[in-house]
Amino acid sequence: MPSSGFPTGPLVLDASVLFNLLGTGRPTELLRALGVPCWVEERTAAEIRRMPGQRTESAPLQPLIDDGCLNLLRMSEHAYETYLTLLSGPSTDTLDDGESAAIALAVDGLGSVVLDDKKARRILATRFPDVRSGTSLSLIVEAARRADWSEQMLRDAVSMARSVSRMAVVLHERSLFAELLAVESN
Structure with a gap:
């Protein structure tokens, strides 16, 4: 099995990551297997109003929260200040609510952040180089x-x-993805 280079410790999950986990059909198994606290901020959770591939709205995160493998929280005042800085400025340097909230929680010390968006990963690396990150x-x-x-x-x-x-594969993980597919073709 390929190595993931994934961070250890608690995790803060962005909406795209949660959509991708839901899309696997096995989100509870995956989150439980990690064996670490997984957090989602209220603003991020609000972005997920339906299951991937379905048109009707539901509460797809609620079973994960009820099961205890996903923790919902509201950010602290300190995290909120960071959140606001990620929302304001030129469009090249700002993010949406969910990504901003996930990064703000990680910067506040809640854990490593897991996100896929290229701009969000660039802003994280530039502004908060000490925060560890992972991808879907x-x-x-x-x-x-x-x-x-x-x-x-x-x-x-x-x-x-x-x-x-429609999970995207970030540029630096294309070799990991190719390795995974190469195993399939053997």
Whole structure:
């Protein structure tokens, strides 16, 4: 199974990551396998009003919250100040509510942030270089490794996330993705 290079410790999840986890069809298994607290800020959670691939609104995160594998919280005043700085300024240097909230929680010390958006990752690396980060793909690979999934189970989860949620693969993880697919063709 490929190595993910995923951060250790508590995690703050962005909306795109949560959509991708939901798209795997196995979000509870994946989050439980990580064995660390996973957090979502209220503003980020509000962006997820339906299951990927469905048109009707629902509360897709509620089962994860009820199960205890995802924790919902409101950011602190200090995190809120960081959040506001990520929302204001030129469009090249600002983010949406969910990404800003996830980064603000991580900057506030809640854990590493997991996000896929290219601009969000650039802003994080530039403004907050000490905050560790991961991506949807690295989270899925790491959870599968910790749960001792077969390579086929991992490939299926990644394929579902890509087809149902349209999970993107960030540039620096294309070799990880190719390695995962190469195993399938052998």
